[in-house]
Amino acid sequence: MANAPAQRRHYMDYLNVVAMMFVVWQHARIHFYWPTDSPGYWFELCVSSIAVGAVPIFFMISGANLIDFPTRYSLGTYLRRRVLRVGVPYCLWTQVYICATWLRGDPTVSTPLDWVKATFYASSVAPPFWYIEILLGLYLALPVFAYMRAYLGPRWRRPFGYVTVLAIFAGAALPLIRTAWYDAGGQFQLPLGGYIMFMLIGYYLAHTDIPRVWRWVMYGAGLVAAVVFIAVGGPLSLAKSPFAEQIIGYTTLVAVCIASAVFVAAKQLPARWQRANAIARTVGTWTFGIYLMHYLVLAVFTHIRPIGGVIEAIVYAGGVWIVCALLTAIARKNAFVRRWILP
Template structure:
């Protein structure tokens, strides 16, 4: 079996995406700061912009998963693939969900029964930020046949597959909103699943070289779409309240900036390629080993940070009451991120607990 090529930009991607997730869960909800959403204000607009900019966390994680996994047949067989994924992702996910059932769900006065656990685990209501594990698990289950397309399909077939995913998952939902209907085309493709476009795009962009002109076109499209997301989110939040679908809590209308939509997909591809173009520079860094070690902690940060947000954030913020709100917006994500990383590092050093943080 061939050994997979090491990409240093993937380490940078992992660190950036895990930090983005922490930012989203600490400082992008205006309600937790007591900010009114009935009229525009500096801090409300700042929360909106931060929420849009740092939404890249989970999509980039999906893209990295696709880049690393869809060619698994070059390294080992399907049985080994499932064993590795089960040990590295499924077991920690279930274990931390059980812990979260008692310490997060239970803290919010949830019923602590086996029936309640099963129901809320299936609904994804135990630890909110773990929602992406359900998508990633579905992707792993589909990887054996998707990997056949990657391994044996021509570049045209792969592009066609990606096009179908983009149209079905990111374009049709916006069309449904604009013309106020529910097209059956969105559910007519048995292969298509939510966010599947990110997995295949991650593989394609990693393992195929693009021309300099194509890079610039994608960067320009990403910038235009980012501006579009910011403008439409602010406009619809304050001036058009009755837009259907994806109206998030707090009154912020994220219909056009949701990661499932085409504008966000364009931004994520541009962001992913920006890091990819840093590969040659990263290879020359003397600290690239440290970069790899930092990236190895990111999965643990995904797992542990909801607990720190629940138990550490409010007590810590009591020390920041006298400071301007902008200080809290800057400091909170950094504290949660580095604290999560340190806890992950120490758990991984404990012989009988390191399986919790693969």
């Protein structure tokens, strides 16, 4: 889902492919998932203890590839490329989802005004598009950090690391603290909250050689976070606790640890695997296309036969991913489609 950097990092192709598979799984599992103490619920939690890192990893890849854009092109070129690559397909596919919603008789778009409203609120008809809406906002904010990085030059790592730690505190730790103690900090705020922390983490990890001992520390933290996701997040969800979202959500310390561990582990994949790397690179170019269409294909599948349980959800997720990958690969052979519809 992210632009290729000037010097391609092969491990990001693997991350794109695997993360997209987990995203399809997460959208398939909602058709059988329910917060009740059942085997399906706990199985879903076990898989999602890793899958929760999928969307954060996409943000990390974008940050890793784009924060150094001033070394390659101007701000105007950066903004134009982001709009053309993400904004145009987003607008076109929004109309596709609106049409699909209207054809199935959903009252969400029963009038022309509803159509206009859905156009400016795409995630109301295509729920996965919340990611693209957030991504577009992050694209607008990212130049601030990009020019900070360019200004700092070789001295970037310590101040950039400081900003990254602040972002993690603002985006993940502070909400947890305030869930436990509403008045904590009074009016204290850090204007770095939300998903921007993953872009900063991605850039820092991609451009820093992590010593082996610290890599193992990160792997351990990721494993502990996955256990917490299941053993703590599961019961809290069953109890409908307000703390549940601070454990199983995307912008949590748990998600930070899991996504970072997976990112660093992928970074260790050998560059000498030329054939595997070439396949991952090719399949990785289909990621955005799969993301754009998978929810529609999943809706068609579940309309024909509803998902009845966890095993069927796995089959559906795999089938939807394969169908979307094939459709994207075939459609992208056309230059117009490759540029404007499925970049």
